[in-house]
Amino acid sequence: MRLFTVAAALLFSTAAHAAPLTIATDIPPVHALALMVMGDRGQAELLMDQGGDAHDFQLRPSQARLISNADGIIWTGPELAFWLDSTLEAMEREDSALALLHVDGTHERIIGEEDHDDHDAQDDHDDHGHEEDHHEEEHSDHEGHDHSGLDPHAWLSPENGQLWIAAIANYLTNLDPEGADTYAANAKAAQDRLASLEADISATLAPYHDQGIVVFHDAYGYFTDHFGIKVTGTIASSEAATPGARHLSDLRDHITEDGVTCVFSEPQHDPAYIEAITKELSLRSGVLDPMGSTLPAGPDLYPQLLENLADSIATCLKG
Numbered sequence: 656m657r658l659f660t661v662a663a664a665l666l667f668s669t670a671a672h673a674a675p676l677t678i679a680t681d682i683p684p685v686h687a688l689a690l691m692v693m694g695d696r697g698q699a700e701l702l703m704d705q706g707g708d709a710h711d712f713q714l715r716p717s718q719a720r721l722i723s724n725a726d727g728i729i730w731t732g733p734e735l736a737f738w739l740d741s742t743l744e745a746m747e748r749e750d751s752a753l754a755l756l757h758v759d760g761t762h763e764r765i766i767g768e769e770d771h772d773d774h775d776a777q778d779d780h781d782d783h784g785h786e787e788d789h790h791e792e793e794h795s796d797h798e799g800h801d802h803s804g805l806d807p808h809a810w811l812s813p814e815n816g817q818l819w820i821a822a823i824a825n826y827l828t829n830l831d832p833e834g835a836d837t838y839a840a841n842a843k844a845a846q847d848r849l850a851s852l853e854a855d856i857s858a859t860l861a862p863y864h865d866q867g868i869v870v871f872h873d874a875y876g877y878f879t880d881h882f883g884i885k886v887t888g889t890i891a892s893s894e895a896a897t898p899g900a901r902h903l904s905d906l907r908d909h910i911t912e913d914g915v916t917c918v919f920s921e922p923q924h925d926p927a928y929i930e931a932i933t934k935e936l937s938l939r940s941g942v943l944d945p946m947g948s949t950l951p952a953g954p955d956l957y958p959q960l961l962e963n964l965a966d967s968i969a970t971c972l973k974g
Contacts, residue, residue, distance in 0.1 A: 676831055679722050681730035681739055683947045684810040685755065687957035689729050691845040692823045696834045700725070701952050702739070708923055712738050722746065727830050729823060732756035735807035753826045755819045756807060762814050764806045764876050808945055812877035813853045813961060820845050852958050856965040860884060863972045869910060869918040871929070874945045878964055887913045890920075890928050903928070910936055917971035919943045941971035 676697030680686040689699040700721055703712050714722075722728060722739075723746055732754035733740035743749045755761070809815045824842035828835045860882045867887035868879075879886050888906045909915070910932070919941045920929040933940045944950070947960040 676726045676827065676834075677721075677724070678827075679725040679728045679730075681736040683950070683952055684957050684960060685729055685731060686952060687947070687954050687960075688810075688816065688819055688845075689823055690954035691957070692820060692827060692838055692841050694837055694841045696827075696831060696837055697726070699729075703736075705948060705952050712736075714738060714742060722748070727826065728752035729826065730754060731807060731810070734805050753822065755815075755822065756805070756809055758819060758822045760818055761809060762812050762818075762877070763809065764880065765804050766806045766873055806873070806876055808874045809877055810957070811875060811945060811961070811964070812881050813849055813856075814881065815877065816849050816957065816961075817846050820849070848958060852961060856882060856961060859965045859969050863969065866917075866972050867913045867915045868968065868972070869906065869915055869932075870943060871919060871921045871924055875943065875964070878961070882965070884968060885913075887915050890918070890932070891924075903932070907932065907936065910938070916974065917941060917968070919967070919971070921945070922949050939971050939974060941967045943967055 676693065678689055678693065678697060678699045680689050680699050680701055682703050683701060683705060686699055686701040693699060702714065702718050702721070719742060722742060728739075728743065728748060728751070730736050730739055730752060734756055740749075743752055756763075810819070820842050824838040827838045831838075864883040864885070867885040869888050869890065870886055872889050872891045873886075875886060878884075888909045890903075890906070910918075915938065917939050918929055918933055920926040920943075922942060922944050923946075929940055932938065943964055944960065945964070947956045950956045950959055950963075
């Protein structure tokens with residue numbers, strides 16, 4: 656697939672800005688989206704270390720000062736970055752921050768739910784069946800944080816990426832009205848770029864709609880549902896949980912029944928379970944990186960992340 660450079664994709668204003676904006680962002684994909692829209696009218700600072708885990712990250716004092724001094728904050732929301740939630744509350748900056756998961760029109764999914772009638776290998780999750788009532792559902796990880804049943808990995812939907820780009824442009828315009836034309840032009844260029852990439856990904860994955868895959872944890876539903884890829888099961892029943900014997904036994908059964916040929920690990924997690932299952936069942940393996948943790952931080956990270964997911968899935972499935 657063709658991946659355009661930022662220089663070709665974005666339109667930048669040549670007008671000088673007396674006081675460039677400083678925006679704090681939580682995770683690499685959000686940082687990339689902010690940079691795509693900001694252009695040269697300011698800088699976006701990434702709080703989470705590249706390669707870090709969004710579920711147990713801890714702010715340093717220097718980062719807390721950055722948040723306090725920033726002109727604005729763009730983040731996923733407390734469903735993922737709960738380590739930022741308490742800081743924003745203490746600084747009384749919650750209302751002035753843009754929580755992308757709470758943007759009107761954001762496509763949401765419930766953890767453990769799928770859009771197809773395939774097997775669900777996650778024994779520890781109930782079949783919620785009520786997306787509209789997701790705020791009343793409860794999901795906890797190893798730190799005891801409530802995710803309210805909402806899958807927070809919503810940036811993996813290009814539909815949400817398009818929507819969030821527009822929301823970021825509006826947010827930045829409210830902070831910097833003089834930059835309105837630049838933000839609007841950059842947002843349009845970024846949305847066009849994502850639309851082209853989405854078409855490329857659809858073409859890449861079209862031959863594999865009838866093939867199932869196994870992923871490390873339930874983080875890919877936004878991507879796989881959108882592009883018609885079947886997820887048969889997960890290695891871990893939650894992001895932090897160590898898979899139990901019963902879960903792995905059921906997963907092996909599902910893999911055999913569904914004729915799965917590919918299983919995917921993640922860069923931050925021990926590949927031992929993946930290696931054991933692939934060897935035992937003679938499966939192919941690949942790596943999926945939902946956070947872009949192995950990519951250079953910057954405006955290219957978000958589209959490259961989506962492209963890499965598609966390429967990894969296609970490469971493994973075609974054998």
